[in-house]
Amino acid sequence: FVTGNPRKLEEVVAIIGENTPWKLISNDVDLPELQGEPDDIARDKCQMAVEKIKSPVIVEDTCLCYNALKGLPGPYIKWFLQKLGHKGLNQLLCGYDDKTAYALCTIAYCEGPGKDVKLFRGKTDGTIVEARGPHKFGWDPIFQPAGFSETYAEMETSLKNSISHRRKALNGLKDFLDTRTMKDGENTSNGSDGTDLQQPEKRPRLNE
Numbered sequence: 734f735v736t737g738n739p740r741k742l743e744e745v746v747a748i749i750g751e752n753t754p755w756k757l758i759s760n761d762v763d764l765p766e767l768q769g770e771p772d773d774i775a776r777d778k779c780q781m782a783v784e785k786i787k788s789p790v791i792v793e794d795t796c797l798c799y800n801a802l803k804g805l806p807g808p809y810i811k812w813f814l815q816k817l818g819h820k821g822l823n824q825l826l827c828g829y830d831d832k833t834a835y836a837l838c839t840i841a842y843c844e845g846p847g848k849d850v851k852l853f854r855g856k857t858d859g860t861i862v863e864a865r866g867p868h869k870f871g872w873d874p875i876f877q878p879a880g881f882s883e884t885y886a887e888m889e890t891s892l893k894n895s896i897s898h899r900r901k902a903l904n905g906l907k908d909f910l911d912t913r914t915m916k917d918g919e920n921t922s923n924g925s926d927g928t929d930l931q932q933p934e935k936r937p938r939l940n941e
């Protein structure tokens with residue numbers, strides 16, 4: 734799993750759980766990010782990582798999309814957050830009645846150089862609110878998921894991880910790896926050379 738963000742890694746590990754046959758290794762290679770649509774950003778980031786580390790790679794790109802702003806800041810949320818803070822991210826919506834937004838996680842997976850990149854998306858709807866809860870992870874304090882009275886930041890980690898954009902995207906990846914594991918008779922593990930996903934000899938279904 735290639736990311737420079739330790740919080741993302743924490744959540745992915747928590748969501749995937751301890752008892753899966755997949756071993757997740759984090760690798761913080763510094764990758765530039767394309768500008769554009771989330772799918773293209775994730776695909777491009779994945780291809781670059783695969784070329785660099787020459788082993789199976791998972792990357793993800795996270796967007797925070799305001800409906801009133803037709804999806805912006807979207808993939809640029811990192812820079813908006815950095816420059817404007819939680820307050821500024823609220824003020825962006827000052828002139829609009831519609832405060833709804835969605836968090837979008839796009840996971841890209843590639844088995845190795847020259848292989849196709851698979852994309853898995855997860856979306857959680859919500860509303861942009863004044864910051865509430867601990868400032869631990871990005872824009873968590875200003876995002877209140879639909880149907881809940883707490884922001885992501887106020888929630889127990891396990892609750893956030895059960896409804897989050899990241900969880901939904903990871904479900905897609907897990908289903909894909911699961912099916913592929915079942916189809917695939919031989920062990921395709923390629924050793925301990927920094928491989929991101931290693932398959933042990935026996936491969937039971939991934940657990941939820």
Ligand SMILES: O=c1nc[nH]c2c1ncn2[C@H]1C[C@H](O)[C@@H](COP(=O)(O)OP(=O)(O)OP(=O)(O)O)O1
Pocket residue numbers: 735736737738741793794795796810811812814870871872873885899
């Ligand atoms: O669940 C989340 N809850 C709150 N904030 C979040 C979440 N997930 C990502 N974030 C923040 C991190 C970064 O400011 C931006 C996404 O940018 P994004 O490029 O995907 O992340 P990044 O550059 O930190 O890590 P990476 O090395 O994987 O690209 O939103």
Ligand SMILES: [Mg+2]
Pocket residue numbers: 766811
């Ligand atoms: Mg990034």
